[in-house]
Amino acid sequence: MILEEPITGVPLVKNFIDGEWVESKGEIKDVVNPAKYEVIAKVPISTKDEIDAAVEAAKAAFPDWRRTTPVARARCLFRLKELLEEHFEEVSRVQTQEHGKTIDESRGETRRGIENVEVACGIPTLMMGYNLEDIATGIDEYLIRQPLGVFGIIGPFNFPFMIPLWSAPYAVATGNCVVIKPSSEVPLSQMKIAELVDEAGFPPGVWNVVNGGRTVVNGMLDHPDIRGIAFVGSTPTAKDVIYRRCGETGKRVIAQGGAKNFMVIMPDANVRATVASLMTSFFGNTGQRCLSGANLLIVGQDDEFYNSFMDAVADTASRIIVGYGLDESVQMGPLRDKEKKEKVIRYIESGIAEGAKIRLDGRKFKVTGGYPDTCFLGPSIFEDVTPDVKIGSEEIFGPVMSVMRAKNLDEAIEMCNANPFGNGHAIFTSSGKSAREFQYRITSGNVGINIGIVAPMAFFPFSGMKDSFFGILHTQGQEAIRFFTESKVVIQRWL
């Protein structure tokens, strides 16, 4: 049974600027539901004037908003949390409709997004500074955290609801104003959030949304009144565009990039639990997740263990139900669009050409429900992959598992660390010693121990190392509070 679709009638997405819904003068693009391959909405590619107008509105709203007490700002966030709970199912289905992920994945994404709003509700304590009496006789010193002004938030296509919420609630809770640019492929979730923000009682200009592409991004990067950018997307853009330009223009920056995550399997791993974990790690969100497993690295020279483990993995993956995510029985949705599917197919072809053995071919699959197969692929598994071939080293961003072997844990850690990315490596073992060694030596911002998707909760930073992250402070939790505030130190003596 297909759940009811919340988006009907091909609406035109508007920008949300200064508390008003404003029609853009920019070019209009289609928003396509990848499962049904039909247009569900129209989105504008906004102009420079429009991003400038949003920044102006945010700048104008800032003085009053920063003077609004943290308790009062938190009340708006509490109200937003309540509204998100009330619209939980609707916003979840919107994600499935615009992105293609399964409804279960969308509900999980909604929950993770709301949790960031919940954490930001604690702003009266989160934002506290600290002090010390008598740093010298009769002199006290204290630190206060102050907001900076306007921040730009640029979201990717793979988590249209959650990722902007890694930053925006903390930014506004600390007294800043934001301009959010959702991915133009999936703008509807952020539109829905903006509607609820409006209803929650945030003053005009505090929370703005401008749809578009490069013009909007460049407008943010070049705008002197934007004090910082929080970006999640590909590594080339994170590193060569966002991080570099923020450096040139003196902006704070969080730039989260891509990944190539290794799942290291020790011979003492619990096979049943590990196989279950690997299915969602590699094939959840159709592999379009910067914390997805990409390389499965099996440790040890025991061929019997290897063969039986791979039989279990391949058999389980071959039974994944592929289809439209609004059918609750479906376990994997489509790729976000046709071009992304074609890119994954090119990687599959290159894997075959470079000599890897294809154990499960995702190009041969069945779509439950008879939907057009334009954006769908099944899970693929390659064996005999080496770290130097394309499928073993580059980010595919699709449901492809590349299986490698390592003689021992030392070699496995070296192979993981030789990869330029460092986002979410994991080990599966029942040995505390192996797990501790892995945790200690691995160069990865998020580390899993018997966990396949190492997604930090809202009260921990979403970390990242090497080519997966550019910046210092991260999104979520206390680090986001630090990112969105200036530390001011006061030293006082009363005479």
Place this chain on the structure above:
Amino acid sequence: MAKMTERRRVHCPIKHVSVFVLKWDDGSFAVKCGDLKTCGDSCPYLKDPNYKSPFSRAPKYEPK
């Protein structure tokens, strides 16, 4: 007075939150959940305290 016979924590697949299902020896039951107000009658545990989602995120691996 009825005696409580079961206090079970379950993972709600709809809202992705923890839900507590309480049962008494007279056959009555209650659902304790912070989202009950927003979910209302659509809560599957209110209809059936033993509710289990028929769907799973991935196929189950059963060792031979």
